[in-house]
Amino acid sequence: MSLKEFKCPNCASPVVFDVKSQKIHCTFCNSYYDIEDKTHEGHDHTNSQVSKTKTTGGVFEHEKNFYSEEETNPLRVYSCESCGGEIIGDETMAATSCPYCNNNVVVSSQFSGDLKPDLIIPFKFDKDQATKKLLNFYKGRRFLPKVFKDENKINEIKGLYVPFWLFTGTSSSNMAFQGTKVRTYSDGNYRYTETSLYDVKRGGTIDFKYVPVDGSSKIEDILMESIEPFHWEEAVDFNTYYLPGFLADRYDLESEDLVSIADSRIKNSTIEAFEDSVMGYSTVRKVGEDYKLGKVDVKYALAPVWFLNTQWKGDFYTFVMNGQTGVFVGDDMPIDKGLKTAAFLKVFIILLALVFVGLFVYNKYFGG
Ligand SMILES: [Zn+2]
Numbered sequence: 048m049s050l051k052e053f054k055c056p057n058c059a060s061p062v063v064f065d066v067k068s069q070k071i072h073c074t075f076c077n078s079y080y081d082i083e084d085k086t087h088e089g090h091d092h093t094n095s096q097v098s099k100t101k102t103t104g105g106v107f108e109h110e111k112n113f114y115s116e117e118e119t120n121p122l123r124v125y126s127c128e129s130c131g132g133e134i135i136g137d138e139t140m141a142a143t144s145c146p147y148c149n150n151n152v153v154v155s156s157q158f159s160g161d162l163k164p165d166l167i168i169p170f171k172f173d174k175d176q177a178t179k180k181l182l183n184f185y186k187g188r189r190f191l192p193k194v195f196k197d198e199n200k201i202n203e204i205k206g207l208y209v210p211f212w213l214f215t216g217t218s219s220s221n222m223a224f225q226g227t228k229v230r231t232y233s234d235g236n237y238r239y240t241e242t243s244l245y246d247v248k249r250g251g252t253i254d255f256k257y258v259p260v261d262g263s264s265k266i267e268d269i270l271m272e273s274i275e276p277f278h279w280e281e282a283v284d285f286n287t288y289y290l291p292g293f294l295a296d297r298y299d300l301e302s303e304d305l306v307s308i309a310d311s312r313i314k315n316s317t318i319e320a321f322e323d324s325v326m327g328y329s330t331v332r333k334v335g336e337d338y339k340l341g342k343v344d345v346k347y348a349l350a351p352v353w354f355l356n357t358q359w360k361g362d363f364y365t366f367v368m369n370g371q372t373g374v375f376v377g378d379d380m381p382i383d384k385g386l387k388t389a390a391f392l393k394v395f396i397i398l399l400a401l402v403f404v405g406l407f408v409y410n411k412y413f414g415g
């Protein structure tokens with residue numbers, strides 16, 4: 048069986064990755080195909096290169112794998128002429144609008160030379176589920192402008208794979224603290240306070256796996272952070288068959304440029320872990336700290352996100368949902384003042400009518 052061109056071997060129609068079955072699906076003849084497990088074939092090292100980046104502490108090593116020509120054949124790069132955004136998708140996504148700025152004019156080109164992801168978290172929530180979450184989010188927002196609720200607009204919600212760099216390795220630390228324990232007691236005449244001082248030492252190594260740093264500058268960090276974490280332990284080996292029907296954001300931040308961010312994140316969580324282990328004291332003060340980073344392995348990975356941008360009066364309102372966990376956030380929705388006035392008028396008219404009826408009844412019974 049070959050799906051190389053993302054075509055059904057049975058009827059040659061385009062196929063998509065089906066979220067529910069986690070298989071390749073031909074919607075035309077309703078055939079399902081397993082995604083081949085390529086892990087047993089071994090790595091093709093002819094198409095890879097290793098880069099090393101040194102920091103004060105450790106060495107960041109990244110074995111970079113590149114797409115083969117066969118793999119990129121059915122894939123295109125869509126570039127937005129308006130915002131410069133670049134996304135990867137199959138040929139069937141040609142009619143798509145730019146997920147970042149809604150511009151309709153995207154030009155496609157063959158792509159090559161890009162790094163091939165090592166890992167991917169496949170979508171676990173499908174488009175129907177994402178749409179439901181979105182409509183739920185809109186619920187109770189009575190004055191939401193119509194453009195948000197437009198069915199065509201809602202249908203534009205896109206499944207987008209977001210690039211991440213994952214850092215794995217070992218760090219070690221030796222830390223010294225001074226702790227106090229306070230005891231108070233009384234003998235009837237006096238109250239005594241006894242403060243005992245303790246030298247506390249903590250040391251050891253910590254293995255960390257898949258510390259993520261976002262590889263795309265196009266999606267606001269704050270949006271991504273609010274739908275994180277992704278459960279990276281569920282990531283599987285990357286295969287291009289996870290892509291048909293989805294878009295993949297093209298990374299624009301190289302792993303080498305993000306090493307310092309990873310470095311400080313690893314350092315902070317190492318130190319935090321040791322600090323958290325010092326318990327049972329009234330006060331704790333850090334008096335010494337020694338931190339070392341070992342060799343760090345870098346991997347390129349894709350995470351699934353449902354994404355919708357709605358433009359209203361020149362501003363963008365973004366809805367994002369974690370495609371693995373279902374966690375979602377949306378920008379504060381605007382209020383359509385026209386709609387609000389209309390609703391206010393309606394209430395006012397009803398009140399006025401009630402007052403009128405009230406007056407009428409009053410006049411009828413008590414009026415002279
Ligand atoms: Zn088919």
Ligand SMILES: [Zn+2]
Nearest residue numbers: 127130145148
């Ligand atoms: Zn754009």
